[in-house]
Amino acid sequence: MGPTSMAANLERTEPAGFDLKPREIVEYLSRYIVGQEEAKRAVAIAIRNRWRRLQLSDKERAEVTPKNILMIGPTGVGKTEIARRLARLLNAPFLKIEATKFTEVGYVGRDVESIIRDLVEVAVGIVREEEIRRVEDEAQQRAENRLIDALLGTASGEFAERGTTSTSAREQMRDLLRRGVLEERRVQIRVSGTFPGGVHVFPLAGMEQLEMDLSNMLERILPKRPEVREVTVREARQIFLEEEREKLIDKNRISEEAVRRTEETGIVFLDELDKICATGRSGHGPDVSREGVQRDLLPLVEGTTVNTRHGPVRTDYILFIGAGAFHHAKPSDLMPELQGRFPIRVELSALTRDDFLRILREPESSIIRQYEMLLRTEDVELEFTDDALETIADIAYQVNQTSQNIGARRLHTVVERVLEEVSFHAPDLAGQRIRVDASYVRKQLEDIVKQEDLSHFVL
Numbered sequence: 001m002g003p004t005s006m007a008a009n010l011e012r013t014e015p016a017g018f019d020l021k022p023r024e025i026v027e028y029l030s031r032y033i034v035g036q037e038e039a040k041r042a043v044a045i046a047i048r049n050r051w052r053r054l055q056l057s058d059k060e061r062a063e064v065t066p067k068n069i070l071m072i073g074p075t076g077v078g079k080t081e082i083a084r085r086l087a088r089l090l091n092a093p094f095l096k097i098e099a100t101k102f103t104e105v106g107y108v109g110r111d112v113e114s115i116i117r118d119l120v121e122v123a124v125g126i127v128r129e130e131e132i133r134r135v136e137d138e139a140q141q142r143a144e145n146r147l148i149d150a151l152l153g154t155a156s157g158e159f160a161e162r163g164t165t166s167t168s169a170r171e172q173m174r175d176l177l178r179r180g181v182l183e184e185r186r187v188q189i190r191v192s193g194t195f196p197g198g199v200h201v202f203p204l205a206g207m208e209q210l211e212m213d214l215s216n217m218l219e220r221i222l223p224k225r226p227e228v229r230e231v232t233v234r235e236a237r238q239i240f241l242e243e244e245r246e247k248l249i250d251k252n253r254i255s256e257e258a259v260r261r262t263e264e265t266g267i268v269f270l271d272e273l274d275k276i277c278a279t280g281r282s283g284h285g286p287d288v289s290r291e292g293v294q295r296d297l298l299p300l301v302e303g304t305t306v307n308t309r310h311g312p313v314r315t316d317y318i319l320f321i322g323a324g325a326f327h328h329a330k331p332s333d334l335m336p337e338l339q340g341r342f343p344i345r346v347e348l349s350a351l352t353r354d355d356f357l358r359i360l361r362e363p364e365s366s367i368i369r370q371y372e373m374l375l376r377t378e379d380v381e382l383e384f385t386d387d388a389l390e391t392i393a394d395i396a397y398q399v400n401q402t403s404q405n406i407g408a409r410r411l412h413t414v415v416e417r418v419l420e421e422v423s424f425h426a427p428d429l430a431g432q433r434i435r436v437d438a439s440y441v442r443k444q445l446e447d448i449v450k451q452e453d454l455s456h457f458v459l
């Protein structure tokens with residue numbers, strides 16, 4: 001397949017998983033997140049709208065900007081979890097970032113435009129994967145040929161000297177390789193080598209653009225030193241394969257396609273948005289930097305162009321999903337312009353005791369299942385009875401009421417405590433089946449729950 005037909009192919013493909021229907025998205029999310037239907041539906045619709053928009057003509061499409069979403073709800077009820085699961089589901093460039101990363105306190109020399117740069121890198125990763133899959137067969141063939149050359153000692157002139165060995169010798173070697181009998185055999189290979197010393201330019205605050213340009217430039221002008229290494233056939237195959245993949249993929253096309261996908265399908269999840277609200281007394285101190293972050297974010301959300309190492313990226317059609325507890329600050333404490341950019345508001349509800357029970361029971365990777373898996377590695381079989389789960393849900397709910405309400409996170413601290421004993425002694429319990437019932441749960445937690453002070457610290 002020539003480079004042109006490859007590129008044409010690449011341009012036409014939409015990522016798999018991109019055309020998911022709202023119902024399918026909600027179904028997927030529900031495998032991990034209990035309740036919060038309103039938020040799940042809003043997110044699913046917004047994502048479907050990305051697909052719908054791409055079905056329009058260029059002219060129509062230009063008119064349709066995404067309706068950004070603001071998810072509001074108490075701590076520990078699933079806001080970030082929804083984002084995490086979406087990121088895995090969608091084969092679209094998706095980036096989750098805390099807005100607080102850009103306030104002075106958390107300042108590590110990042111400007112808000114780095115959000116878009118990171119998003120493009122995610123897109124590059126996705127497109128690169130697809131491109132590698134496309135060239136894989138060819139890369140494998142070439143790697144095998146180089147491996148044969150190396151084993152027959154004809155590698156010095158790359159493919160040039162191939163004619164000097166008889167076809168039958170090559171085919172015999174190929175056969176041996178494919179039968180896997182040479183894997184541990186050592187062989188000398190010539191590899192294209194790495195940059196001398198490894199180039200790295202340290203980022204300076206606010207100068208990421210410069211850093212980027214410098215690294216790019218250095219990568220281009222510094223010569224790569226070829227080197228000869230002695231490795232096993234197994235390693236040589238891997239090295240050749242990676243080199244051949246790199247040669248076969250079209251990097252410019254990847255950049256172009258990644259930029260296009262970022263612009264058309266990119267999603268940014270801005271977490272902790274409530275924490276960049278000014279809280280009352282404004283004028284100086286942290287409030288100034290928080291409002292500064294809002295002001296910096298505004299152009300991104302409104303639509304601007306950000307320079308990245310893969311080219312300029314327009315942010316007009318990127319979907320932003322904001323989330324925050326908004327305990328102390330209200331959405332109306334955000335700058336009006338920013339508020340206006342998040343027209344869809346969804347509230348996540350506080351979790352009930354029954355929700356807790358479902359969270360323990362239902363999700364595929366529930367904390368209970370995680371523990372069962374972990375202890376199975378020690379050959380310990382955990383068995384939770386129904387009343388044990390009910391008791392854990394009860395206690396978690398109760399502690400949330402009397403102490404601070406941290407939502408489902410409380411389940412983690414409670415379960416952690418219930419299993420502390422087993423977890424510690426597990427290596428000595430190999431081969432056993434541990435039954436965790438209500439009375440066991442109560443026994444492990446009794447002292448702590450009774451003393452409210454203590455539960456503050458321990459649970």
Ligand SMILES: Nc1ncnc2c1ncn2[C@@H]1O[C@H](COP(=O)(O)OP(=O)(O)OP(=O)(O)O)[C@@H](O)[C@H]1O
Binds near residue numbers: 077082359
């Ligand atoms: N509705 C839910 N279903 C299943 N698990 C949940 C649910 N809500 C929270 N959890 C679990 O509780 C933990 C905390 O949830 P998450 O990180 O989503 O909280 P959050 O809403 O983002 O809170 P915060 O405002 O403090 O950031 C996660 O491990 C998550 O799996």
Ligand SMILES: [Mg+2]
Binds near residue numbers: 079080081271272
């Ligand atoms: Mg969160």
